[in-house]
Amino acid sequence: MFKFFVIPGHDRRLIPEGRLSGPMPWVIAIMIFLTVLAAAAGLAMTHAIGDVSDELSSRATVQIIEANPQVRSRQADAVAGRLRALPLVEEVRVLPPEEIEALIEPWLGTQNLADDIPLPALIDVKLARAATDAEYQSLRSTLQSIAPNARVEPSSGYIAPVISLVRSFQWIALGLVGLLALATGAAVIISARSALNTHTETIAVVHLLGGTDQQISRLFQRRIALDALLGGLIGLAGGAVIIWLISGQLSALGSGLVQSVGLDWWSWLIIAVIPILGMFLAMVTAKLTVTGALKKIL
Secondary structure, rough: HHHHHOOOOOOOOOOOOOOOHHHHHHHHHHHHHHHHHHHHHHHHHHHHHHHHHHHHHHHEEEEOOOOOOHHHHHHHHHHHHHHHHHOOEEEEEOOHHHHHHHHHHHHHHOOOHHHOOOOOOOEEEEEEOOHHHHHHHHHHHHHOOOOEEEEEEEEHHHHHHHHHHHHHHHHHHHHHHHHHHHHHHHHHHHHHHHHHOOHHHHHHHHOOOOOHHHHHHHHHHHHHHHHHHHHHHHHHHHHHHHHHHHHHHHHHHHOOHHHHOOOOOOHHHHHHHHHHHHHHHHHHHHHHHHHHHHHHOO
16 A cells, blocks of 8 residues: 655645745735734834823822912912922922913914913922822812912823723724734635645545645645745735834824834834734644545545
């Protein structure tokens, strides 16, 4: 009885590799390209949220609302002095009127607002650590004894809606990665079935020579894995170029949350692994597809 075996390197002759001439590598390249962009967006938003949350969790803003500018100025100085004496407070800065006007200029224009509108005094407070709700309430009680209309607000509260929106985008990016993985698997199934139909006669001869389903399955796995890896590397290269271009544009904006959007080394490591994961997904999908189809044929 014959026992089928394949000399290493000669299995390519049984199931020829299409390289870049077939559609499979390019389909995988597109899938990996989109996956890289979706993963990069999710990781960048995670990085941005972490940086902004860490920065704002230890900051607060004190507003002193008083129509009389002399009284408002005295209360601001008194509140700033009281804050500097607290062990929880690390740094205190009273914003000058021109800086306050610059903050509201995009909404109210460039006219002399202080002459028409009683602008509040603003004090930027940097805490030694993130304060609890009870500590903020105690701080409000302390300051209101000096300035009855003083308001103390954690800086994180101002950007909370933005952070909530960004977290929603994170879930969307994660969902896109999952959908693209499913689409990649579907493309591999179609390619594997097409290859089986193309090489039906070769499969029959291999079976006659004593070849097993596992041996035949490995032949198709190898071809599809190489196609997936080649396409994945092309998709990774294209995605990396797009990420690099977008990162340069975001850095040029140089403001707030947008400036903190970026990728650190471990994010790039995760992105670099995506083509490898795509190759393993293709291998597993190809094995299950080919093995199931061979059982039905025979």
